[in-house]
Amino acid sequence: MNNQGWLRRRQIAVAGGINSAFPVFVDRAEGNWVVDVEGHRYLDFIGGIGVQSLGHNRPEIVSAIQDALDGIIHTSFHTVMYPRYVEVSEQLAALVPGPWEKQVAFFNSGAEAVENALKIARQYTGKPGIISFNQGFHGRTYGALSATDKTNPYKVGFGPFIPDVYRVPSAYCYRCPVAVNRATCQIECLDMVQSVITEEIGADQVAALIIEPEQGEGGFIPMPGEFLRGLRHFCTQHQILFIADEIQAGLGRTGKMWSIEHSGVAPDLLVTAKALGGGLPLSAVVGRRDILAGMAPGSIGSTYGGNPVALAAAKVVLNLMAQEDIPGQAAQMGNWLRSRALEWQAQYPQIGDVRGLGAMIGLEFVHPGNLEPDRATCQAVIQAAFHRGLLLTKAGLADNVIRLLPPLTISRADAEDGMNRLESAINDVLVR
């Protein structure tokens, strides 16, 4: 059956709230490419939304999954245990920054890990308040959604949300929340955040703050190191837990294993997912042992969390990250991607900002006169790229940012091929 045929069946059978960006059905995927049911090949700069950091169907991951299937598919770690849960916990604990001992709990999706991190923080501190940031995205379950900024379409009609979640400005330098000039910036936004928390919310009422060191869905916005270090200091002063949401930015994408490492900050809790399972659903909370060790058995968990097959994939993902220096590859490739995007920015005033750490690069489209977000141009470029066989996705509260999410292992030839297709799409849309 062709794409049209599947599309007709999809429209009848699949819930309307489930979105799909492109009208194609994929038949198979390999490396940097996916192939649809009609045999069209697409260079994939979305990677299952930042999941396929090692490319599609990496042979080592596929064979680890196949071997795992011959052993255990599922028992639930909450009943009879399996060694892999312990092994991957040890691997992850050793990778996360912080001078303290760490423990790990596994879940299935990013939102579920966020949800648990928030619960853990409330129980440990005995305080209710959660601070999240403008442009932040943490998932679609109630706790995670309450901490998420973007209203449309994620939150419309789904309220009320969980209480005591407060959103404060982030350090979105291109659209500075305190309108200071970058050249003279003293991170005034940090003062503003601190005074909102102390004066309006009450620091003694706050359990945790949750932040993406480089915001993902919000528009690929890296938080400056001074901002994160200032928040860390504030958290320590007020017994507030610092939660780093590394679900999109972690595992090498920003040129370091974790995006928080660019700032030198050690988080109390870190949440990870996406690339961790090599394409299988797996997420984790990694945190200070003194926080996690004292929790009552059974107070957190899930039937499938830390599924043995997903953990077999994760073990290989984490090994390959180290063996092949995936963060280093991302840093190198990112430099090259950024230099291409900066050339386009110099040429077109519609590309207002090119930003991001390592290979986590976003291009923000604006109306040149007033720098207001230009969603239509961004969408047109994504569509033009699609017609050239390149898959790209958007980000930003106004959907006006193109985010580049190629595999971190992409060859230079395919990276060039992708950027040439994108350049041709931009030329086509912006010169018209």
Ligand SMILES: Cc1ncc(COP(=O)(O)O)c(C=O)c1O
């Ligand atoms: C930073 C961040 N946190 C949380 C989530 C939610 O993850 P999931 O979609 O696996 O629930 C996402 C998903 O895009 C994310 O980017």
